[in-house]
Amino acid sequence: MAEKGEFGPLTRSRRRATISSSSSSSKIELLKSSNGAPSASASKTRLKRQDSHSKDPAEETRKHSRSESLSCHKLQESMLSSASSFKNYRGILNWCVVMLVLSNARLVLENLLRYGILVDPIQVVSLFLKDPYSWPAACLIIVSNVFILAALYTERKLAMGYFSERFGLLVHIINLSVVLCFPVVIVLMVPSVTPVGGAIALGVYTILFLKLYSYKDVNRWCRERMRVKARSLSRSLSCPSPPSTEGAVHVSYPGNLSLKDLFYFVFAPTLCYELNFPRSPSVRMSFLLRRLFEMLILTQLLVGLTQQWMVPIIQSSMKPLQEMDYSRMMERLLRLAVPNHLLWLIFFYSFFHSSMNFMAELLRFGDREFYRDWWNSETVTYFWQNWNIPVHKWCIRHFYKPLLRKGASKLVSQSAVFFASAFFHEYLVSVPLRMFRLWAFMGMMAQIPLAWFVGRFLRGNYGNAAVWLSLIIGQPIAVLMYVHDYYVIHHLEETADPGAL
């Protein structure tokens, strides 16, 4: 009752005012102290206030706890406000996943109701082979061994001094040119090569071209170092390599010029040759089997989703494309973007993670950096530096840095790399389809202005969104262009000339 006598009856409005003033003043001080030590003046004021209002600490504590139990507000920001510094959005991420699953479940149902089951394993075989007794793409791949042997032969002759550097370079240039041109001639001349078979064979030849180019360069660098050492009267005849790890066999130039060494490089998941690759201590069977399982499952998934999801959308896009019905074209493009992107992501995982790790594990190849965190790219440049590490490493080591060393500017060297990359993208698409349209070439060259635009105007999450958008929308545009042109050439010609059927 003493309390009542001291403060008088608490009316509703007075109670609210008392609570809010005491609460807010204490909270302000609390906020101050949370940012660091409370200021000296704040502490002094608090002490003075305590002195003037009450001399009995027990009574003061009682009063304080009573006012605390009555207060239910404090000075604070809303969680979604950026000033709240709240960062835990795990539930929102789960919500996104649930929404994604739900909307895709609807899409799956709609697709099944409209088209039925389109997955057909027999049709997949026909993508690789026109005639079961003729395997031209496989034969083409087997023939590629000739070029590997030619490169080894040339290097051995160069090491023994039978070939001069100039003549050796000429032989290498001829060999590498044939590696690029020979499969083109075969794919264009032999009608039984299917587009898929042709694309695989050309992919193998392109990889071989990049590997043999690297092999030639590294062996030349070794010879140059040997000559420099010989001139400085060094007695070592080996190409300097990093010191060997415990128990590992250390190879020195020209001891590396063997069939075993070259074929190890040909099958290793890298495009850059080295005399002594880092090796893992043993083959982990469980890791190997997991990667193999992923490869098998994801390949099936890729084929199934293409047949069931991509092909019907592409087929339904042909009419709007021919009639140049822009709104329908846009709608089809956006419809295609989702499955196309999903397939690209599955391809990325199955190729850069499952397949490359499988080969690396099998060969005890130690460097497993096949990709970096390209999904966090805030610039287009970062994406190209990180999504395909074997190609990026090759570009830097055998093309970009040599150009810079020859005095080319950074912009010219970068443009040259993108030009070469655009050429190979076009090469891998146009030749198997037997039509030259330059869509892939232009898509790759467009990366230069796009990189400039994103780097100049967009930052952080906006930059990241721009990179994702360019991937999600850019690819289906190219896919639609090629499929449309292929369809016009093959199907419209067939319908225009019924006698041809």
Ligand SMILES: CC(C)(COP(=O)(O)OP(=O)(O)OC[C@H]1O[C@@H](n2cnc3c(N)ncnc32)[C@H](O)[C@@H]1OP(=O)(O)O)[C@@H](O)C(=O)NCCC(=O)NCCS
């Ligand atoms: C063009 C490209 C090679 C540029 O790469 P980048 O990393 O932006 O290039 P940078 O200018 O940052 O420099 C790269 C290297 O050159 C070096 N360098 C830069 N200027 C140099 C100079 N004047 N002299 C010598 N070296 C130089 C850097 O130090 C760096 O070396 P490091 O790798 O040892 O650190 C890259 O964007 C690329 O690979 N693009 C194509 C990718 C592609 O087509 N992939 C196809 C996938 S399907």
